[in-house]
Amino acid sequence: MTTQQKPLGSGFGAATTADEVVAGLDLSGQTAIVTGGYSGLGRETARVLRAAGARVIVPARDVRRARDALAGIDVEIASMDLLDPASIDAFAASFIESASALHMLVNSAAIMAVPELTRDARGYEAQFATNHLGHFQLARRLLPALRNADGARVVSVSSIGHRYSPVVFDDPHFERRAYTPWLGYGQSKTANILFAVALDQREKAHGVRALSLHPGAIVETGLGKYLTQEQLTAAGVLDEQGKPVRDPSRQLKTVGQGAATQVWCATSPQLDGMGGVYCENVDIAPVMMERPDEMDMADAMRLKGVVPYAIDPECADELWRLSEQLLQF
Incomplete structure (x- = not known):
């Protein structure tokens, strides 16, 4: 049965750091793959997992930069390269071999x-293809290795942007509807969550559990490179001097705090035997029963x-079928 979508009372919180999450854990003998592992939250995740003893592999489109x-x-x-199916297959095949x-x-x-x-x-x-389809293909190709772990976790880094x-399903690529940056991003982040629901349901019998999460709003990751300083200031992410605002209670976090939830999802014994849930602030998140029709970025970070x-498990199954169709599985 899928884990209930309600907080555990983990003992951690919005200000918890990734280092604090793994304190006392020995990950020796375990292997992790971290996409996006050479910048922002992915880099911090790779660093912390390695420091705890895990073997860490970072796939990178730009190897020199990595x-x-x-x-x-x-x-x-x-x-x-998550936008290159042949590249994903080659990476996965090499690992399986x-x-x-x-x-x-950790799909970061x-x-x-x-x-x-x-x-x-x-x-x-591009956002749907990079954020969802590339990771879907990667996880599917790596399933034999995940099953061989006798207890594996797939962590899908989503966002509160899923609320947008x-x-x-009848127009995921904006062929018949108007495109906006946040509709595209929101759709891809919802897909990250649904993917974890669907994967967990299909693979838990093989010892593979999947979770998704929102890390927080972290300016230093580079994820917001398409946003202007004015937009970030209006959202409360930057102050009037252009400096990052730190307020974990409003999801405004440091890189170490931002990586904490994905590291917790990947490693915490508190989650043994659990999966198919969305997490934030180093705990399972509650269900938001009401969503404003119009929601700006500042609203999104407060809620x-x-x-x-x-x-929704039916939407998760529909996304799984659509993804297989698009990727010709």
């Missing part, structure tokens, strides 16, 4: 609020919880 960013952190770097078990797959890479409608080589909208849009459409 090496520079990860200098001094003992992780492995391999080539992979190594006969290694995979204990943690993302793009956000792309200002103009952008499509990949297949004609798929459900997955529009807590997951919108029901993002954890």
Whole structure:
């Protein structure tokens, strides 16, 4: 049975850091793959997992940049591009051929609020293709290694941005509806949550559990590169001098605080035997029963919880089928 979508009372909170989450844990003998692991929250996740003893592999579209960013952190770097299906298959095949078990797959890479409608080589909208489809393909290809771990977790880094849009199944690529950056981002982040629901349901019998999460709003990650300083100031993320605002109670976090929930989802014994839930502030999140029709960024950061459409098992199954169709599985 899927874990109930309600807080556990983990003992952690919005200001908890990733280092605090793994304090006392020994991850020796475990292997983790962290997408987006050479910048922002992914880099912090890779650093903390490695410091706790795990073998960490970071797939990167720009291997040289990844090496520079990860200098001094003992992780492995391999080539992979989430917008290139052949690249994903090659990376996954290489890992499977190594006969290694995979204990943690942390899907942390993302793009956000792309200002103009952008499509990949297949004609798929870029945010949906990068944030969801690339990770769906990667996880599916790595399933044999995840099953071999005899207890694995797939962590899908979503966002409170899921509240901007459900997955529009009859037009996911904006072929017949107007595109806006936040509709595209919101749809992709809802897909991240639904993917965890669907994967957990299908794979828990094989010892593979899946969880999704919102990390918080962290300026230093580079995820907001398409946003202007004026937009970030209006949202309360930057102050009038352009400096980051720190207020974990409103999801305004440091990189260490932002990475805490995904590290907790990947490693915490508190979640043993659990899955299919959306987390925030280092705990399972409540369900948000009401969502404003019009919601700006500042509103989104004040409110807590997951919108029901993002954890609906029927929508999760429909997304799974659509993803298989789009990827020709």
